[in-house]
Amino acid sequence: MSKPSPEAFEEGRGMDAHNEVMRDIRAEKSETYDPHEPTRVWVDEDNTPDGVKQSLTIILNTGGCRWARAGGCTMCGYVAESVEGGSVAHEALMDQIQVCLDHEAENAEGTADLIKIYTSGSFLDEREVPAETRRAIAETFADRERIVVESLPDFVEADRVSDFTDVGLETDVAVGLETATDRVRRDCVNKYFEFADFEDACAEARSVGAGVKAYLLLKPPFLAEPEAAADMIDSIERCADVEGCHTVSMNPCNVQRYTMVDELFFEGGYRPPWLWTVAHVLEETADVDAIVVSDPVGHGSERGAHNCGECDDRVQTAIKDFDLRQDPSVFEQVSCECEATWEYVMDAETSYNMPLVR
Amino acid sequence: MTDHFEVHERDGAARLGELRLADPVTTPALADPFLEDAGSLWAAEQEVPDGDDDALTVLPHRAFPAGTRDPVKESFRVDGPDVDYPSAVVVAADDARDVGADAYLLSDAEGFVGHAAAFVEAIVEVRETLPTDTAVFLSGVATPRNAATLVYAGVDLLDATKARARGLEGMYLTDEGEYFLEDLEELPCACPACATPREEFDRADCAAHNVNALKAELRRIRHRIREGRLRDYVEGQARHDQWLTATMRRLDDQWAYLEERTPLIRDSELTAATEDTLSRVEIQRFADRVTSRYRSRLTDHPLVLVPCSATKPYSDSQSHRQFHDAIQWRGHVASMTSPIGVVPQELETTYPAQHYDSVVTGDWSGDEIEFVAEVLRRYLERNDYPRVIAHVPEDGYREICERVAAEVDTPFEYTCVDHPTTDESLGELNAALQGEDAYRKREREHATVRALADYQLGDGAGDALFPEDLRTTGRYPKIQSWTDGVGDDGTQLATMVPQYGVHSFTLAGGKRWVESDAPTKRVEIDGFVPRGSVLAPGVLDASDDIRPGDEVVIEGPKAFAVGRAAMSGPEMVDSSRGIAVEIRHSEEK
Numbered sequence: 001m002s003k004p005s006p007e008a009f010e011e012g013r014g015m016d017a018h019n020e021v022m023r024d025i026r027a028e029k030s031e032t033y034d035p036h037e038p039t040r041v042w043v044d045e046d047n048t049p050d051g052v053k054q055s056l057t058i059i060l061n062t063g064g065c066r067w068a069r070a071g072g073c074t075m076c077g078y079v080a081e082s083v084e085g086g087s088v089a090h091e092a093l094m095d096q097i098q099v100c101l102d103h104e105a106e107n108a109e110g111t112a113d114l115i116k117i118y119t120s121g122s123f124l125d126e127r128e129v130p131a132e133t134r135r136a137i138a139e140t141f142a143d144r145e146r147i148v149v150e151s152l153p154d155f156v157e158a159d160r161v162s163d164f165t166d167v168g169l170e171t172d173v174a175v176g177l178e179t180a181t182d183r184v185r186r187d188c189v190n191k192y193f194e195f196a197d198f199e200d201a202c203a204e205a206r207s208v209g210a211g212v213k214a215y216l217l218l219k220p221p222f223l224a225e226p227e228a229a230a231d232m233i234d235s236i237e238r239c240a241d242v243e244g245c246h247t248v249s250m251n252p253c254n255v256q257r258y259t260m261v262d263e264l265f266f267e268g269g270y271r272p273p274w275l276w277t278v279a280h281v282l283e284e285t286a287d288v289d290a291i292v293v294s295d296p297v298g299h300g301s302e303r304g305a306h307n308c309g310e311c312d313d314r315v316q317t318a319i320k321d322f323d324l325r326q327d328p329s330v331f332e333q334v335s336c337e338c339e340a341t342w343e344y345v346m347d348a349e350t351s352y353n354m355p356l357v358r
Numbered sequence: 359m360t361d362h363f364e365v366h367e368r369d370g371a372a373r374l375g376e377l378r379l380a381d382p383v384t385t386p387a388l389a390d391p392f393l394e395d396a397g398s399l400w401a402a403e404q405e406v407p408d409g410d411d412d413a414l415t416v417l418p419h420r421a422f423p424a425g426t427r428d429p430v431k432e433s434f435r436v437d438g439p440d441v442d443y444p445s446a447v448v449v450a451a452d453d454a455r456d457v458g459a460d461a462y463l464l465s466d467a468e469g470f471v472g473h474a475a476a477f478v479e480a481i482v483e484v485r486e487t488l489p490t491d492t493a494v495f496l497s498g499v500a501t502p503r504n505a506a507t508l509v510y511a512g513v514d515l516l517d518a519t520k521a522r523a524r525g526l527e528g529m530y531l532t533d534e535g536e537y538f539l540e541d542l543e544e545l546p547c548a549c550p551a552c553a554t555p556r557e558e559f560d561r562a563d564c565a566a567h568n569v570n571a572l573k574a575e576l577r578r579i580r581h582r583i584r585e586g587r588l589r590d591y592v593e594g595q596a597r598h599d600q601w602l603t604a605t606m607r608r609l610d611d612q613w614a615y616l617e618e619r620t621p622l623i624r625d626s627e628l629t630a631a632t633e634d635t636l637s638r639v640e641i642q643r644f645a646d647r648v649t650s651r652y653r654s655r656l657t658d659h660p661l662v663l664v665p666c667s668a669t670k671p672y673s674d675s676q677s678h679r680q681f682h683d684a685i686q687w688r689g690h691v692a693s694m695t696s697p698i699g700v701v702p703q704e705l706e707t708t709y710p711a712q713h714y715d716s717v718v719t720g721d722w723s724g725d726e727i728e729f730v731a732e733v734l735r736r737y738l739e740r741n742d743y744p745r746v747i748a749h750v751p752e753d754g755y756r757e758i759c760e761r762v763a764a765e766v767d768t769p770f771e772y773t774c775v776d777h778p779t780t781d782e783s784l785g786e787l788n789a790a791l792q793g794e795d796a797y798r799k800r801e802r803e804h805a806t807v808r809a810l811a812d813y814q815l816g817d818g819a820g821d822a823l824f825p826e827d828l829r830t831t832g833r834y835p836k837i838q839s840w841t842d843g844v845g846d847d848g849t850q851l852a853t854m855v856p857q858y859g860v861h862s863f864t865l866a867g868g869k870r871w872v873e874s875d876a877p878t879k880r881v882e883i884d885g886f887v888p889r890g891s892v893l894a895p896g897v898l899d900a901s902d903d904i905r906p907g908d909e910v911v912i913e914g915p916k917a918f919a920v921g922r923a924a925m926s927g928p929e930m931v932d933s934s935r936g937i938a939v940e941i942r943h944s945e946e947k
Contacts, residue, residue, distance in 0.1 A: 013433035014430075014433050016429075016433065017430045017432065021427045181401075181402070183401075183402065183403070184400070187400055187434065221423070222398075222420075222423065223398070223400055223401055227398060227400070231401065260427075260430075263425045264425040265425070266425060267469045268423075268425065268466075268470075269422075269423025269425040269426065269468060270423060337528070338527070341523060341527050344522060344523055344526050344565075345523065348519045349498075350398065350421070350498075351398045351400060351401075351419070351465065352416075352448045352463050352465040352497055353468070353497035353517075353519055354423060354468065354498070356498050356519055356523050357523050357527065
């Protein structure tokens with residue numbers, strides 16, 4: 001397939017089935033949201049190619065991902081947080097940005113150098129965020145150092161990315177690649193593009209001086225723990241080899257409501273990855289030529305990446321520490337009796353006996 | 359076609375099988391030592407391996423974990439490649455199809471193990487869908503405590519992954535429980551791992567113990583199947599976890615599934631120690647046949663109801679000898695008993711009447727009273743006696759009789775003064791029979807021969823196979839049945855087998871059965887003359903109602919034979935391996 005698009009890719013029996021099921025699952029959701037409020041906003045700090053920076057993260061409510069409306073990714077419930085009707089007007093989006101600026105004023109020290117905007121879809125998709133809004137947002141944050149905007153690779157076009165680089169922002173496009181393995185991305189995640197499309201997006205971003213941050217998914221449904229770990233190690237190595245991809249964010253799958261993962265979890269067929277697996281992957285890929293970070297959402301809970309319950313916070317702290325320092329020796333300082341259980345899971349768990357341990 | 363798995367023995371839904379690897383394995387077994395996984399197609403493309411006769415190879419698979427919806431299963435389903443080495447395929451329980459593999463690994467076991475209703479539904483569906491001579495395999499779920507129930511339901515292969523993982527988590531597993539290792543002051547086991555001093559015993563030792571305990575449990579399970587006594591074990595052992603007991607009870611509700619697989623006869627004891635014994639196929643089947651197939655030929659005489667005895671058959675017991683001395687063949691004797699119900703004297707040796715052993719306290723539960731009363735009521739509705747002499751003690755027995763007496767037309771009288779065997783009670787019994795004629799030995803032997811045929815073959819079979827020309831020889835309980843005289847003058851039709859109280863037929867008996875109106879249990883074979891046994895692949899067709907242990911006739915273009923079924927009729931038709939029928943006599947046509 002030459003040009004990936006949600007429409008063209010909703011073909012093939014596996015994808016039809018995944019989309020059919022995901023549409024059914026999402027239809028169970030009834031809440032709607034105010035288009036004048038962002039989905040979420042928070043202040044944090046992040047490791048960037050220019051060092052650790054204070055960051056303002058914005059989850060913009062744009063009406064959601066077009067792919068998710070067709071069914072979409074098996075683990076993604078974010079579309080469920082989008083507004084009814086499907087699209088949000090320019091004024092409403094700008095209201096959301098104002099709410100975020102107010103939040104920053106209250107919670108940050110000064111202004112954040114790094115702005116990260118996610119939409120649970122594609123910020124560069126003009127059906128989600130009109131060109132007018134994109135340019136207005138670029139203006140709004142023109143005085144910052146760096147901006148990250150989320151997009152699927154098909155919408156990464158030089159003239160859209162240049163709206164940010166032209167105002168002097170260091171710009172990164174965050175691409176939800178999930179895995180470098182096309183088969184896993186297609187069959188387990190139900191994403192329609194290929195690794196080659198990601199490589200093209202990196203080249204497109206680079207052409208206007210922007211970079212790419214690859215988002216990977218640790219342990220999609222249907223993969224056992226050792227398979228998931230091997231897939232991540234391989235994926236991080238392959239991403240780091242792509243020119244323009246300077247950062248990889250490897251994120252453990254968490255169980256979101258109204259998703260296929262949630263149904264598998266509820267029926268006993270899915271367990272989020274171990275935090276030990278996150279640590280293992282980061283350790284194994286510490287020497288690649290890219291920043292590799294991970295932010296386990298809901299760590300320590302049964303719906304998020306977790307270990308035995310005793311050591312979760314300590315391992316999470318080590319992971320956060322690694323994110324900032326990229327030093328694998330942080331993992332030597334945490335240990336727990338449950339490492340032996342995890343090692344056994346890595347040895348014996350298969351897709352036909354998982355989850356071997358809850 | 360299953361090439362590498364064969365069922366050798368059956369005990370209800372549980373089976374003792376042989377996985378034909380280079381070094382054959384007796385199942386139920388733990389598969390870890392000989393399992394080779396060709397890998398998941400979700401993760402990568404996988405080659406179909408060259409395979410190996412030393413291993414059970416799990417062919418490249420797309421496992422559907424618990425909670426996978428049907429459209430996903432339908433579109434990602436993998437067709438198993440046809441290989442000639444021992445192979446397993448991975449399927450979801452509700453998506454299992456015969457693809458010619460030796461074993462079927464159920465990928466959604468994590469979802470249904472632990473939930474009785476879902477587990478029973480899954481296993482029954484898989485067993486009913488797949489050929490009988492394939493192994494059902496659950497990975498990642500077996501513990502020493504649940505293994506017996508998993509096997510009892512019809513699972514053939516397990517593995518030690520769960521037991522090992524639990525040990526590494528600090529959980530110490532036994533056949534009766536699951537303990538936090540740190541809470542155990544002493545280790546309740548003497549396996550090699552547990553020889554480690556308590557203070558040095560760590561989680562690795564705990565994992566080793568768990569695997570040992572699971573291995574030991576599998577040995578016990580295999581022995582129980584060989585003995586035909588797995589149910590007796592499960593009735594007690596499943597008490598240690600509620601879902602296991604619930605599973606056993608829910609399986610009892612799957613009458614068609616269990617009944618088809620439960621043998622008609624066994625020569626081992628049946629332990630009746632729990633209220634669940636009442637629901638066993640063997641018990642329910644006996645009660646059903648006594649009240650729907652059997653017919654008393656001695657209804658010119660009063661029915662004398664007596665309590666059962668611990669000694670079996672009852673007539674060998676001291677109490678029943680005393681009853682006999684008082685009755686003197688003037689009444690037709692039936693014993694009342696929990697959990698069997700009503701045992702007419704002709705069927706006192708018939709499995710399980712001669713084989714059960716119950717807990718005797720004298721107290722009857724409400725369920726027992728209700729069950730025996732129901733059997734007695736149906737028995738009296740079917741058999742028209744002039745009167746009933748209830749020579750039974752107060753507790754339970756009397757209540758049952760009074761309850762039934764109020765519902766039937768036959769008049770009841772009671773002859774026990776206190777205990778049934780006191781002189782006074784026996785005197786009353788004798789007095790109640792004053793003026794009744796005694797029936798003759800010939801009459802009671804003929805009644806027995808016909809009763810066994812009713813019980814084995816169906817309502818009316820006794821009269822159809824053994825009409826007026828019946829002659830009997832031999833000493834009870836080894837009665838031989840003849841026609842047209844005995845010895846050189848006549849033809850022998852059958853011999854009663856005292857161990858389980860059924861007929862075994864001669865060729866002449868088999869022919870008479872075929873010619874009679876009684877429904878024939880028939881096995882159709884191809885053009886050969888069977889000697890010794892008929893193997894399943896040689897069976898062209900078989901009656902649906904054949905059960906393991908049934909008498910059958912075998913017919914083909916070249917031969918006629920009689921024998922005993924080793925498997926059910928549906929299994930004979932379905933199987934490609936294993937002994938279907940043990941031949942007793944055969945002749946060329």
